[in-house]
Amino acid sequence: MSLLAGKTVVVSGVGAGLGHQVAAAVVRDGGNAVLGARTEANLAKSAAGIDPDGAHTAYRATDITDEGQCEALAGLARERFGGIDAVVHVAAWDSYFGGLADADFTTWQSVIDVNLLGTLRMTRACLPALRAGGGGSVVFIGTQSAVAAPSQVKQAAYAASKGALTSVMYSLARELGPDRIRVNSVLPGWMWGPPVQAYVRFTAHTEGVPEGEVLARLTERMALPEPATDGDVADAAVFLASDRARAITGQSLLVNAGELMR
Ligand SMILES: NC(=O)C1=CN([C@@H]2O[C@H](COP(=O)(O)OP(=O)(O)OC[C@H]3O[C@@H](n4cnc5c(N)ncnc54)[C@H](O)[C@@H]3O)[C@@H](O)[C@H]2O)C=CC1
Numbered sequence: 049m050s051l052l053a054g055k056t057v058v059v060s061g062v063g064a065g066l067g068h069q070v071a072a073a074v075v076r077d078g079g080n081a082v083l084g085a086r087t088e089a090n091l092a093k094s095a096a097g098i099d100p101d102g103a104h105t106a107y108r109a110t111d112i113t114d115e116g117q118c119e120a121l122a123g124l125a126r127e128r129f130g131g132i133d134a135v136v137h138v139a140a141w142d143s144y145f146g147g148l149a150d151a152d153f154t155t156w157q158s159v160i161d162v163n164l165l166g167t168l169r170m171t172r173a174c175l176p177a178l179r180a181g182g183g184g185s186v187v188f189i190g191t192q193s194a195v196a197a198p199s200q201v202k203q204a205a206y207a208a209s210k211g212a213l214t215s216v217m218y219s220l221a222r223e224l225g226p227d228r229i230r231v232n233s234v235l236p237g238w239m240w241g242p243p244v245q246a247y248v249r250f251t252a253h254t255e256g257v258p259e260g261e262v263l264a265r266l267t268e269r270m271a272l273p274e275p276a277t278d279g280d281v282a283d284a285a286v287f288l289a290s291d292r293a294r295a296i297t298g299q300s301l302l303v304n305a306g307e308l309m310r
């Protein structure tokens with residue numbers, strides 16, 4: 049039987065990258081995907097690419113800094129598909145923010161509000177449906193920068209927000225375990241997809257070096273020859289979302305081609 053046959057998975061932050069890959073993997077593996085992100089046009093495009101006849105997808109514009117919008121997305125999942133079995137939290141503000149020395153704490157607060165509190169708002173909005181269905185799975189997307197010195201510098205606020213999310217995961221796994229709700233994190237490293245592809249192009253251009261050289265620098269410390277793709281990270285998230293991970297909770301899974309090993 050397919051990994052997610054008959055299951056409904058809410059996915060936040062569906063744009064061109066990882067969120068789209070997660071939603072695509074959910075439908076490919078037999079489930080229903082309920083897509084949220086701020087821009088409705090991106091959602092429509094993503095859903096049309098995954099599921100042209102719309103039988104296994106639903107979407108709604110959702111900013112995870114707004115609790116009411118999170119609740120509306122969870123409500124859409126219940127209306128269209130009768131419940132929620134899992135939620136994968138991709139939405140994040142994942143740019144470069146400057147270091148501590150030149151910190152603007154207003155920006156820090158925004159990063160925390162999206163990456164940490166936004167993810168928790170979205171989780172809370174899904175809890176009644178997860179409980180009503182007898183349990184389910186919550187998957188956070190962290191980063192390897194949350195557990196080790198990052199390979200890029202000056203991202204203290206981002207690392208703080210994702211590190212806190214990874215810590216909260218342990219606490220929630222305990223809190224929600226009695227309701228058979230599992231909580232895990234996937235921690236990508238340099239993930240080959242639109243944002244990192246743009247970074248490689250930009251860096252090659254500004255340094256006047258071939259793109260292959262920039263990519264070689266990124267992969268230098270990886271055990272495998274190529275970085276994980278956003279599709280590879282999506283597969284790990286879908287596994288944790290599924291019943292095949294039924295005894296796994298309170299874990300972080302690095303999906304980074306072996307750049308860091310613990
Ligand atoms: N690209 C990489 O190498 C790495 C990415 N990650 C994580 O992977 C996820 C992103 O995947 P990517 O494919 O890189 O980028 P992406 O740009 O496809 O994903 C981020 C999405 O979150 C959305 N978003 C931002 N703020 C939001 C809000 N307030 N409400 C709703 N949606 C919001 C963005 O619009 C975007 O669609 C993030 O959680 C990021 O922290 C982690 C490690 C490495």
Ligand SMILES: Cc1ncc2c(c1O)C(=O)OC2
Pocket residue numbers: 142143191192193198199200236237238239
């Ligand atoms: C957003 C983002 N971009 C690039 C990278 C990371 C990240 O979290 C990371 O952990 O290693 C490289």
